[in-house]
Amino acid sequence: MKQKNPFTSSELAEKVDSGLASRNRRLEILHKFALSQAGLNTLDEIVWNIAKTAIAELDFEDCVVYLLGEDGKTLVQVAAHGKKNPVATEILNPITIELGSGVVGATAATGTFQLVSDTRKNTQYIVDDEIRLSELAVPIKYEGRVIGVLDSEHREENFYTDEHVQLFTAIASLASIRIDTAMAVVRLQATVERLQAAETQMNEIRKEQDRERKEATAQMIQASKLATLGEMATAVAHELNQPLNIIRLAAGSSRRKVSRGTADPQYLTDKLNRIEDATTRAAAIIDHMRMFGRKAKEAPKLIDPREVMTNALDLMGEQLRLDGVEIVSELAEDCPPVMGHAIQMEQVVLNLLTNARDAMAERDEESKITLRIFADDQGVHITSEDTGGGIREDVLPRIFEPFYTTKEMGKGTGLGLSVGYGIVRDMDGTITAENIGDGARFTITLPLVS
Ligand SMILES: Nc1ncnc2c1ncn2[C@@H]1O[C@H](COP(=O)(O)OP(=O)(O)O)[C@@H](O)[C@H]1O
Numbered sequence: 431m432k433q434k435n436p437f438t439s440s441e442l443a444e445k446v447d448s449g450l451a452s453r454n455r456r457l458e459i460l461h462k463f464a465l466s467q468a469g470l471n472t473l474d475e476i477v478w479n480i481a482k483t484a485i486a487e488l489d490f491e492d493c494v495v496y497l498l499g500e501d502g503k504t505l506v507q508v509a510a511h512g513k514k515n516p517v518a519t520e521i522l523n524p525i526t527i528e529l530g531s532g533v534v535g536a537t538a539a540t541g542t543f544q545l546v547s548d549t550r551k552n553t554q555y556i557v558d559d560e561i562r563l564s565e566l567a568v569p570i571k572y573e574g575r576v577i578g579v580l581d582s583e584h585r586e587e588n589f590y591t592d593e594h595v596q597l598f599t600a601i602a603s604l605a606s607i608r609i610d611t612a613m614a615v616v617r618l619q620a621t622v623e624r625l626q627a628a629e630t631q632m633n634e635i636r637k638e639q640d641r642e643r644k645e646a647t648a649q650m651i652q653a654s655k656l657a658t659l660g661e662m663a664t665a666v667a668h669e670l671n672q673p674l675n676i677i678r679l680a681a682g683s684s685r686r687k688v689s690r691g692t693a694d695p696q697y698l699t700d701k702l703n704r705i706e707d708a709t710t711r712a713a714a715i716i717d718h719m720r721m722f723g724r725k726a727k728e729a730p731k732l733i734d735p736r737e738v739m740t741n742a743l744d745l746m747g748e749q750l751r752l753d754g755v756e757i758v759s760e761l762a763e764d765c766p767p768v769m770g771h772a773i774q775m776e777q778v779v780l781n782l783l784t785n786a787r788d789a790m791a792e793r794d795e796e797s798k799i800t801l802r803i804f805a806d807d808q809g810v811h812i813t814s815e816d817t818g819g820g821i822r823e824d825v826l827p828r829i830f831e832p833f834y835t836t837k838e839m840g841k842g843t844g845l846g847l848s849v850g851y852g853i854v855r856d857m858d859g860t861i862t863a864e865n866i867g868d869g870a871r872f873t874i875t876l877p878l879v880s
Pocket residue numbers: 781785786789816818820821825829830834835836837841842843844845846847848870
């Protein structure tokens with residue numbers, strides 16, 4: 431049986447016309463929206479543009495954009511246009527909504543739009559700033575996941591039409607990929623910030639470690655210095671004996687002359703001068719010892735390596751001679767100064783001398799230390815050669831290690847060369863060891879001061 435058409439042909443034409451008109455209008459709105467979104471980059475710009483478009487093009491009173499928070503459980507207001515929020519790009523009273531709660535929460539939880547024609551009949555309605563009678567919420571979905579919700583409320587009941595639903599949904603879907611990308615960028619930025627914070631923290635830790643390392647080195651220098659000081663005690667005792675002897679002799683002969691009544695003023699003045707000189711010498715030795723024991727705190731300064739060598743020999747020369755060691759020193763006259771701490775440098779040289787003495791003490795051969803200081807365009811060189819039989823091939827690679835010693839317990843600390851290495855390195859110089867003829871040669875090279 432033939433179905434009777436319920437419309438007349440003119441009615442039908444009118445319907446088709448109005449259908450086409452509204453379709454055109456919808457396409458136009460979406461086209462405009464797509465174009466306006468094209469130039470936007472940040473998440474903020476994108477969501478505020480959605481809210482603005484909904485109001486301008488769909489005649490909505492307001493439009494609020496919610497995005498799912500990182501926890502995936504709450505929706506956060508990120509843009510709100512309309513009465514509630516007349517000032518764009520700033521949310522006066524941003525709210526967060528639990529997933530599933532209220533119309534917006536239900537939209538996000540179900541992933542389908544919610545249309546409320548009369549909020550008085552809807553128990554889910556959440557009052558924001560004032561009661562409005564109808565509400566439309568559509569999900570923003572990307573790849574099947576809900577990433578946010580577009581929401582609009584209107585004073586009048588039954589305000590939202592099917593066309594509104596379609597357009598709002600289309601806007602949400604057009605914007606979704608851009609929102610998702612922008613959210614990924616935001617997350618990426620947060621990750622970058624976290625990484626940067628971690629890097630800053632790492633740098634702090636590195637600085638702290640560096641400080642601790644410096645502290646440890648300083649302690650090691652001090653420990654080895656005290657060890658050297660111990661070794662030096664005998665030398666210094668002897669060194670002090672000499673001026674003390676002079677004082678004793680001068681005082682004794684003066685007393686004898688006085689008691690015999692033969693002391694003329696000239697004789698006594700001579701003796702007193704000798705006593706004064708000897709006390710000055712003794713005081714200088716003690717001063718030097720004291721200075722040597724102190725921790726170096728001052729900044730490096732220009733020092734004369736030859737003076738360092740002379741001071742070291744002043745301290746140890748006598749004892750070395752007593753041990754039967756011949757000392758030859760060739761200190762170039764045109765030697766430029768170097769940058770460093772005189773006392774630390776002296777410590778390095780003293781250790782070279784004691785090491786050489788120790789090596790030679792175990793042998794019956796003739797004991798001789800040759801010290802040289804000279805400069806060329808590579809820098810200032812300080813060398814010490816001995817006749818102690820040299821360093822065993824298996825020992826040689828390890829001598830600069832801290833605590834490495836071949837000496838018996840109580841005799842060696844194994845710190846001398848490692849500390850010396852650190853001191854020379856701090857002066858931007860190098861220290862090397864090699865075997866030559868019948869002994870070892872140590873070479874310190876320090877940079878020329880430009
Ligand atoms: N002139 C040298 N001749 C032979 N061996 C040496 C010489 N100087 C250093 N050594 C070796 O290097 C080791 C480490 O020296 P050092 O760091 O000064 O510590 P220590 O003198 O307390 O042993 C010595 O134990 C020794 O085996």
